[in-house]
Amino acid sequence: MKIHCVAVISRRGNPIYLRNFDSVQEDVKYHYLAHTSCDVIEERVAAGKSSDLYLGLLQTVGDMVVYGYVMNTGNKIILVMSVPESMVRSGEIREIFQEIHAAYIALACNPFNEKREEDRLESSKFDMVVDELGRIHAN
Amino acid sequence: MAKQYRNIGEEAWKNNVEKVSAELFIFTYGSLVVQLVKDYEDYGAVNKQLDKMGYNIGVRLIDDLLARTGLERCQDLHATAEVISKVGFKMFLNITPSVANWSADSKEFSLILDDNPLNDFCELPPKAIQDGLWYSNVLCGVVRGALEMMQMQTEVTFVRDVLRGDETSEIRVKLERMLDEEVPVGDD
Numbered sequence: 134m135k136i137h138c139v140a141v142i143s144r145r146g147n148p149i150y151l152r153n154f155d156s157v158q159e160d161v162k163y164h165y166l167a168h169t170s171c172d173v174i175e176e177r178v179a180a181g182k183s184s185d186l187y188l189g190l191l192q193t194v195g196d197m198v199v200y201g202y203v204m205n206t207g208n209k210i211i212l213v214m215s216v217p218e219s220m221v222r223s224g225e226i227r228e229i230f231q232e233i234h235a236a237y238i239a240l241a242c243n244p245f246n247e248k249r250e251e252d253r254l255e256s257s258k259f260d261m262v263v264d265e266l267g268r269i270h271a272n
Numbered sequence: 273m274a275k276q277y278r279n280i281g282e283e284a285w286k287n288n289v290e291k292v293s294a295e296l297f298i299f300t301y302g303s304l305v306v307q308l309v310k311d312y313e314d315y316g317a318v319n320k321q322l323d324k325m326g327y328n329i330g331v332r333l334i335d336d337l338l339a340r341t342g343l344e345r346c347q348d349l350h351a352t353a354e355v356i357s358k359v360g361f362k363m364f365l366n367i368t369p370s371v372a373n374w375s376a377d378s379k380e381f382s383l384i385l386d387d388n389p390l391n392d393f394c395e396l397p398p399k400a401i402q403d404g405l406w407y408s409n410v411l412c413g414v415v416r417g418a419l420e421m422m423q424m425q426t427e428v429t430f431v432r433d434v435l436r437g438d439e440t441s442e443i444r445v446k447l448e449r450m451l452d453e454e455v456p457v458g459d460d
Contacts, residue, residue, distance in 0.1 A: 242295075242393035244302025245400070258395050
């Protein structure tokens with residue numbers, strides 16, 4: 134399974150991070166996907182039966198699947214992947230999200246981080262973690 | 273001898289010291305460094321301030337260490353180095369840096385810190401790296417202050433730091449001279 138895009142959207146709904154692993158598609162398509170996924174996320178969270186951070190499969194668009202994860206602070210992580218040939222365990226996707234969440238926490242705890250909530254995420258360590266994930270899941 | 277110091281250090285850490293949340297400590301230290309950076313705007317000056325603060329901590333810390341462990345005066349610098357790494361650092365930070373890179377005249381050595389808890393979560397901005405900020409410089413001051421109370425005048429500096437991209441963090445301790453019994457100098 135191949136990760137096409139990792140996106141982080143803030144609590145207020147503005148995108149604060151987008152990493153596009155796809156050389157073919159433009160960023161704008163993933164921005165669009167992230168936005169439409171926001172609505173789905175809000176539905177799921179409002180339905181809110183479980184307090185699980187991992188939201189599972191949100192939607193499928195063409196040949197891509199979109200998974201979602203919401204942090205306790207309300208920030209959302211969107212993962213766009215290509216449709217896998219074999220069954221993909223939700224545990225694996227959950228792990229990917231947890232790694233991104235951990236990297237986000239590390240970024241937030243950085244004493245030199247002056248960013249406010251709505252600002253874009255700019256951190257070489259966070260980029261490295263996301264790049265590594267994209268590299269591992271690139272087939 | 274080394275084993276004995278290691279045991280003393282572990283004993284002290286287990287029984288004789290009160291613990292505090294690591295996150296609280298790291299965040300406090302981080303805010304301190306960031307505030308200094310904002311106030312001084314010159315990374316060299318921040319390094320000096322951190323060293324000064326560490327010095328003031330060190331001169332008081334040594335009494336605490338000696339009281340808790342009951343250690344006696346070390347015979348030579350080798351023993352001193354062992355005490356610093358296996359008892360001092362262990363008791364207060366729960367890490368044991370390794371002692372290495374002794375100079376030929378046995379007056380200089382390095383403390384190699386594989387894992388510095390102050391560094392967790394910290395990411396230096398590129399300008400800080402360029403201008404030579406040593407984030408954990410307070411540790412150098414602590415060692416310098418403690419040794420000065422044991423009548424050793426030393427120069428203690430960072431030479432490598434993982435936050436700046438090196439593989440490990442390394443503190444160089446250089447004994448400049450032994451001080452004779454004098455009236456203690458006032459605080460900086």
